[in-house]
């Protein structure tokens with residue numbers, strides 16, 4: 204059974220701590236309040252570069268030694284970050300080339316954060332030196348739980364160094380064959396063919412190329428790979444000097460610019476920062492379904508292993524459109540929700556509200572005034588004490604029978620495509636809609652990528668799988684032939700991995716398993732709908748109506764309007780021992796439920812709770828060696844009631860959470 208770190212066998216509770224912003228008498232109060240709140244894990248060093256190296260080559264670790272000694276003396280642990288997310292001003296002034304160049308090809312000035320040029324050899328070397336110093340000094344500290352490499356990697360860099368690295372990346376991808384690149388990018392169009400590698404510039408931005416989709420997607424692939432390579436410059440010395448200390452970096456869920464799946468092999472555990480939008484819809488279950496989707500997306504980067512919620516806000520985040528307060532109970536719900544989805548700890552940004560600068564009004568455990576009776580402090584304290592009661596949960600993991608495919612590269616290709624609409628295409632939202640059906644049904648779900656194995660599942664859903672990577676269609680075929688049930692939707696299989704439409708037309712290599720071909724798509728005006736009939740009920744298609752032709756598939760729903768009235772809107776193909784369903788139109792949640800319910804029954808998915816769960820209530824499951832844990836979560840601002848298999852009625856208060864434990868060989872107890 205995997206653990207985040209054997210040194211602390213409990214659910215972790217803690218978060219970002221920036222003692223360098225405060226005089227040392229405040230540190231004394233901090234440690235005392237950490238004891239009071241069961242705050243065991245302080246994340247140190249994020250953004251500490253200028254304190255660690257105030258002048259080039261002059262290092263000062265005294266303050267960090269001091270706070271680590273104080274924390275350790277009080278039986279607190281720490282995660283140590285490398286400070287590379289924000290270089291100090293002296294470095295930017297001396298070496299301006301370390302600063303980021305934007306998509307407008309203009310180099311920025313010093314300031315802000317994640318404003319560095321990850322391709323700069325100077326910055327890379329400075330980061331390598333700093334990581335080495337930290338590893339040498341703290342790598343063997345018994346209270347060090349993990350390395351937190353940098354902070355929230357993000358964005359692209361358009362400097363000359365990055366452009367050169369991109370050309371080298373392309374040479375490797377295309378095996379030094381420029382003709383192959385031109386073919387893959389279809390550059391004969393508009394005379395965009397390249398005659399030398401040096402002619403290729405990073406695409407995009409206000410002045411760059413936007414008309415070559417393959418190039419656009421490759422630039423994003425390169426940016427991911429270059430970011431991973433940069434991370435490795437810091438991670439390599441940490442790993443070499445302290446091989447027993449796990450390495451992680453904090454990710455950002457559905458952050459659109461990086462393919463996080465590429466980071467996972469270099470990390471010992473996954474961690475991420477969750478900030479659901481509280482601009483009003485905090486009271487809507489949809490907010491919590493979206494949060495759950497992201498938890499499972501992040502968990503899916505390293506399936507079957509525990510992950511860490513590295514940051515969430517104890518209060519309101521100051522960068523929201525408006526700072527709605529978290530309602531009483533929401534904080535507890537949010538923390539346990541992460542645990543329900545496999546987190547072995549929940550951490551915050553941040554411990555103490557800063558008096559000044561950008562995040563002075565961001566929620567923190569200790570608010571301005573340092574009151575121990577403050578509402579936020581008390582809610583954190585309560586959660587800390589509750590988490591302390593469930594150490595046995597660590598190491599148990601969700602083992603879903605359903606997988607949803609969410610693929611960054613396909614998303615990029617879809618966004619890069621000029622058409623079939625200029626309106627938002629809503630890829631993550633559509634994935635969340637499909638995910639939401641399973642959440643509401645209390646069916647745990649893995650969120651995986653197009654390259655992942657499908658072996659463990661009974662149902663696989665892949666909404667809007669626009670651009671297919673080699674091998675994906677073959678894996679779907681094998682999965683269905685072996686008895687699996689797959690559901691695909693409109694806008695699937697339009698292109699290969701280079702954004703080239705398949706020579707056999709839309710759906711390409713998926714045509715056989717689906718038993719259909721796809722000819723055209725009708726994109727409806729914004730508010731327009733087309734009726735669809737399914738099982739004698741009427742539904743409405745909006746946004747997209749794809750026009751498909753069954754070959755071997757059966758039509759299970761039909762359009763009932765437009766010139767395509769009477770044609771297939773949903774098909775189902777029996778293929779080997781399984782079925783492949785194609786949903787050709789965009790629909791609402793009612794249709795989704797009516798479509799998926801029978802598929803779930805056919806697949807014999809095991810429900811932990813019988814019957815329908817109340818709206819906004821879910822059950823998530825973690826399986827351990829000795830027990831299975833059921834997390835009952837009420838995402839509503841009002842109470843809810845549900846029944847167990849043996850007829851027991853359970854009342855959940857607003858945002859209520861209850862944990863039920865079933866011993867592996869026994870009956871459910873409380």
Ligand code: GLA
Pocket residue numbers: 354355476478514516520552562565
């Ligand atoms: C991110 C960062 C933190 C902090 C929070 C505020 O997650 O990693 O440093 O800025 O946002 O919400």
